[in-house]
Every structure is written in structure tokens, then in C-alpha cells.
Amino acid sequence: MRSFRFIHAADLHLDSPFRGLAGLPEAWRERVKEASFTALLRLTDLAVSQRADFVVFSGDIYDAKDRSLRAQLRFRQALETLAGHRIPAFVIHGNHDPLHDGYSAKLTWPDEVKVFGAGGVESEIVRAADGEALARVSGISFGKSSVTDNLTPGFRGWGDGLYHIGMLHTNVDGDAKHDNYAPCRLGDLLARGVDYWALGHIHTRRILHEKPWVVYPGNVQGRHIRETGPRGCYLVDVSASGETELTFHALDDVRWQEAEAAIDGLETEQQLMEALEEAVWAAAEAGEGRAVILRVTLTGRGPMHTVLKRGGVLAELGSALKESLAKHTVWVESVEDRTGAPIDRGELEGRPGFLGDLLRLAEAAGADPARLAAFAAEALSPLSAQPRLAALLAELGEEEFGQWLREAEELAIDMLAGTETRWSG
Structure with a gap:
């Protein structure tokens, strides 16, 4: 041969x-x-x-x-x-x-x-x-x-x-x-x-x-x-x-990327914007000269969480990023807020009462894929009755259900301060 x-x-x-x-x-x-x-x-x-x-x-x-x-x-x-x-x-x-x-x-x-x-x-x-x-x-x-x-x-x-x-x-x-x-x-x-x-x-x-x-x-x-x-x-x-x-x-000419920017330790909006820009430039570099379509996710816990929950803040951050990137080959598809309040989640989970019980239940469900799938199926059953929604739900799996569970946990923790928001450009 x-x-x-x-x-x-x-x-x-x-x-x-x-x-x-x-x-x-x-x-x-x-x-x-x-x-x-x-x-x-x-x-x-x-x-x-x-x-x-x-x-x-x-x-x-x-x-x-x-x-x-x-x-x-x-x-x-x-x-x-x-x-x-x-x-x-x-x-x-x-x-x-x-x-x-x-x-x-x-x-x-x-x-x-x-x-x-x-x-x-x-x-x-x-x-x-x-x-x-x-x-x-x-x-x-x-x-x-x-x-x-x-x-x-x-x-x-x-x-x-x-x-x-x-x-x-x-x-x-x-x-x-x-x-x-x-x-x-x-x-x-x-x-x-x-x-x-x-x-x-x-x-x-x-x-x-x-x-x-x-x-x-x-x-x-x-x-x-x-x-x-x-x-x-x-x-x-x-x-x-x-x-x-x-x-x-x-071979790709347009590259999809995801990036994270942590708010841990950030105390001002200026620091927040700089963290976002740093994440964007890192993603652009990873794109190796290609056009990059980017989703940025804000993570971590800190005082900036309260700022991000204010109406319109994510949209304003997204617009500012788009303006700074106008001459570059990066387009920010969306900015997502998955941050949390500056609290000790473990301490909350250990407390007696409704919130502690809820967080312990969420922790147990998130650690067991079968239990999480069963929980998600039960929670989403009203939507599954609609043919079009059922087709979309059929594409979801452990990753999506896990993320929704984490978002629900943060929402429960955060109920006294409001709800999550998202900007999409």
C-alpha cells in the first residue's frame, strides 16, 4: 500500500x-x-x-x-x-x-x-x-x-x-x-x-x-x-x-462564541463596563480574525447585581458595547445576567424555613440528572400540550434544565429585590 x-x-x-x-x-x-x-x-x-x-x-x-x-x-x-x-x-x-x-x-x-x-x-x-x-x-x-x-x-x-x-x-x-x-x-x-x-x-x-x-x-x-x-x-x-x-x-468564516464576565469584586459601573470589554476582546482574539457573533454572560455575586436588575441597564450596556465595537469584527448577540446578590448561598441553604427547604430541594434535583428531568417534565407539562412548544422543548436537555433551575434559585433568593432581566441586541 x-x-x-x-x-x-x-x-x-x-x-x-x-x-x-x-x-x-x-x-x-x-x-x-x-x-x-x-x-x-x-x-x-x-x-x-x-x-x-x-x-x-x-x-x-x-x-x-x-x-x-x-x-x-x-x-x-x-x-x-x-x-x-x-x-x-x-x-x-x-x-x-x-x-x-x-x-x-x-x-x-x-x-x-x-x-x-x-x-x-x-x-x-x-x-x-x-x-x-x-x-x-x-x-x-x-x-x-x-x-x-x-x-x-x-x-x-x-x-x-x-x-x-x-x-x-x-x-x-x-x-x-x-x-x-x-x-x-x-x-x-x-x-x-x-x-x-x-x-x-x-x-x-x-x-x-x-x-x-x-x-x-x-x-x-x-x-x-x-x-x-x-x-x-x-x-x-x-x-x-x-x-x-x-x-x-x-474553515468557518463567522464564529459563534460565548464569553463570561464575573462581577465578583466589582463596585462601580466603570469596572463593570471594563470587565465586559475585556471579555469581548478575549473572544475576538479567540476568533482568529474571523467575524465573531458573541453572547456575553455576567456571572458571580456582588453589589453590581443590584445595578443590573434596574430596568434598562442591560440594554444600555449592550448598546455601549456595540458602539465601542462598531469598527471591529465582533457583534454582541446578547448580554445575559446570571449574577447573584452578595450573599452566602450555603448559609441560606442551611437555614430552616421555606427558602432553605427550597434551596436544598434545588440542590438535590441539580445533582441527579434523572430527578432533574422528571422535575422539568412535570413543571413544563402544561407547555408540552402545545404542539409547537412541545417540539421546541424536545430539543432541550440537562444543560438547559440545569440553567433554568439555577436561575429559579437566584430568583427565589432575590425576591425581595426584584427579578432578573436580559438585554438582547
Whole structure:
């Protein structure tokens, strides 16, 4: 076997609308609108500059089954660029862009492109420019949006001595934050004679196993505040002996970030504003020159908590931040107040009476995920009766319930002084 290099990407979601961007400045709109396409362009540039032997795209190339014509033309153009440099591309379709559902333009793909069908697992041998076999790539597309079968039994070892790459859009071991499409267990993947599983569907970058490799590269461009941090693809180097090395490359053009500013020890509004600005500049630096959409959360306990509860203060802080950042590539999506009064929570929890009982109950619920889930289900049951709200609630989990519980604790502690507020820009 001879050494080779390939790129593993997934979940491009081309032409995806960003969520949670009410009030976005006009100067930002075009950049945000183009972000998924910019990420695709960076991917093709990376493949060319790094002399990749081929590229695999593991599903959800498009954001919806009725994919936009613009997205299809841009993807075809990217594949043409790769083909012009003699870089083959292998493509599967996922739940967002099923092969046989929705609108698909009649386009001619370059000869160097292989789109795997949905009728069963197909397999292709990748060859170098001189005709020598480099690797075997096997894959299967979703034919419809909702695929609930385990697709791993269709993959098999070939016994040909070639490094075997399996392409699959799947939810391994039932990640609760993603739809359970083409579900499988990690053990299913390890037993199929595949050296590298090039997976898609989960938007967070993960390496589930090594030798054989089971890899999610994450999506190439974050689309909302739950998709923070660098987004991109893996450049995979395989040696002549089959040793595999992965290098992550960020491709995103607009980066979602979260930052915290603690009010502990702060006594003046000037100090508060300086703490906010410091958090913003740190987030901008972490963005590595990209446009940054930022959510700032105020935390901790101190006298500034009382100031923050005054009507309009968060909005004024947010406006001041926007003015100071007008010429920079950071947009503050929102400022949240999760601060508390300067008290000893432990001392309150130890007191007899209603508040002490309430805080002890909250502490016990927060420490037990099952108990917290049951408590949240009971509390939210009136909302769950509404279909639209039920769909939104279904996306929530332990993290959100835990945060709501903490906010409720602070509200209980703070009842004599008012309620929490939030500014959103």
C-alpha cells in the first residue's frame, strides 16, 4: 500500500439561514449569508494547497431537501475546482438533503465525482494519477429524510489489502441532541472491516475510536449559539503501513462564541463596563480574525447585581458595547445576567424555613440528572400540550434544565429585590 492523504468533511448545510440574529447590522448580513459558501471555498483551497488525493463529504451537503439552486451550483463549482486539480470527491446524502426527496436540479457532475446511491452500500477504489490503487471508499446515501434502519450491516471487509473508508450519516449510540437517524452502536462500526469511518450528522467534532477510526468532523460553519468555537474538517494522512494521523483545519468564516464576565469584586459601573470589554476582546482574539457573533454572560455575586436588575441597564450596556465595537469584527448577540446578590448561598441553604427547604430541594434535583428531568417534565407539562412548544422543548436537555433551575434559585433568593432581566441586541 502506498501513502495517501484525504479530507473528511460533513454537514456543510449550504445556504443555511443563521438563527438568533434579530437586529444584525446590515454590514454583516452579506458576510453571514455567504458564510457556508466561504467555508466550502476554504475547503477546496485546502484540498488543493495540501495536495489531497481525494475528498469525502459525509452527508447534509444542503440544508433542506428542497435545496436552493444557488447551493447546488456552488457545490458543483467546488467539485469542478477539485476535478480540475485531479482530486476526486465522494458524496453521500443525509437527512437534510435526501437523495430522492425534494428539489434537485438536473446538473452534470464531473467524472471525478462519485455520489453513492441509497439502494445499498456501494464501493469504489480510489486511484492515483498513475492508476495505482490508493484506498477503497464505501458509502450509502439517505433516500428519504427519515431513515431509522441501522445501515452498518451493508458494509463489509473486502480482503484486498486496501485501506477501507466507510461513509455514513448516522447517530452513533443515540446522541440525544440529534435526531436518531440511521442509528447504530459503536460496536456495529468496529466489526465491519472498515479502517476509517467518515461519519456525518453530529455537528460537534468527535473521535469516537482509534484503529479503526470512527470520526465526526463536525460541521464546517456554525449556524447558531449552540454551535460555538472552530468549525471545519479533518485532513487525514495515511502512511504506507496504514498508520493514520488526523489534523483539524478550521474553515468557518463567522464564529459563534460565548464569553463570561464575573462581577465578583466589582463596585462601580466603570469596572463593570471594563470587565465586559475585556471579555469581548478575549473572544475576538479567540476568533482568529474571523467575524465573531458573541453572547456575553455576567456571572458571580456582588453589589453590581443590584445595578443590573434596574430596568434598562442591560440594554444600555449592550448598546455601549456595540458602539465601542462598531469598527471591529465582533457583534454582541446578547448580554445575559446570571449574577447573584452578595450573599452566602450555603448559609441560606442551611437555614430552616421555606427558602432553605427550597434551596436544598434545588440542590438535590441539580445533582441527579434523572430527578432533574422528571422535575422539568412535570413543571413544563402544561407547555408540552402545545404542539409547537412541545417540539421546541424536545430539543432541550440537562444543560438547559440545569440553567433554568439555577436561575429559579437566584430568583427565589432575590425576591425581595426584584427579578432578573436580559438585554438582547
